[in-house]
Amino acid sequence: MTGPDHATRRAWAYLSRVAEPPHTELREFVEAEGPLEVARAVQSRRVPARYRAVLGATGARVDTDTSERDLETAARLGARLVTPDDDEWPGWQLWGLREGDTAARGGPPLALWVRGSRRLADEVRSAIAVVGARGATSYGEHVTGRLVGGIVDAGWTVVSGGAFGIDGTAHRAALGSGGSTVAVMACGIDLDYPASHAALFAAISREGLIVSEYAPGTTAARHRFLTRNRLVAALSSAVVVVEAGRRSGAANTAAWARKLDRPLGAVPGPVTSAMSVGCNRMIADELAVLVGDAQAVLSLAAPDGRGGPNHGAVRRTDALTGDRARVYEAIPARGTATIEELALGSAVDVDGVLSALAMLEVDGFVVHTGDGWALAGPND
Incomplete structure (x- = not known):
């Protein structure tokens, strides 16, 4: 795949702002009709009946098109809008957000604003997510530094949320260890939130990436932090919670890890510490694996050494399940197959094959040619 032309990218930028992310019906509309067609439909207020929910979601912002300004703002920062049309779109990592109740509670992002030069x-x-309480203790910060140092030494990227406490410590430790880190934000990529982390965010954008599904200028809000947490979990191969109170954003990220079947680890803490109540409870309830050092975290993320950066890449196709996996596997390694041939080879009915192919095409696994359907390219 190549990136979209400027008109198409403007349409993506417009759609990324016109409805509060994430909006499942809008994303599905774009996947079915393409961003240019959907942008026109939204602006004219003429959408198919099955996407009527899009009208209500876009009503307040439909006449405010700041797409050109948003793209220019991003460019000045060394940032860009990454869409499913782009080669660097992390389709397989986000695949789990399509499944079960995760889709109903947000689903994959429509697009992502990315600040930094890395793909x-x-x-x-x-990547491994390291998250925890904003009110971190010295114990939590010390453990975070030790864990992250070992994670980075093994070649993994550290993902976190850019917040005070454990998140900030994880980012700093990754940078200090010469590694890469990704900050997933609950505001636009042009805003530093918290403001006192401005220097940290500048360093992250040089040595890693800052990512957000919110258009430039979007301010942080409580519901956006909770929405952001699903991306922290989805973009990681495992999630580790270092400290968490009884109710915390870190606990919410842990819940998303479980929904997405990401391995979840938690660091035990003193029974006298309010900041360890959440972790201790996760371990006691067998919701998370107890981790005390970097090796335990690495074993959680890559059992038997499989899938880690030093032991061969995870295959993109590992994310495929159900009809999508069966239809994908029915496509020949060379050449093409028709819908009827795929139905026969996969034992999936024609409607199921069409639905599976639509999703496989969106995430870059297959392409439609004049003769039928073919593999898009190497997916190992």
């Missing part, structure tokens, strides 16, 4: 798909291919 997004490469940075998160072997």
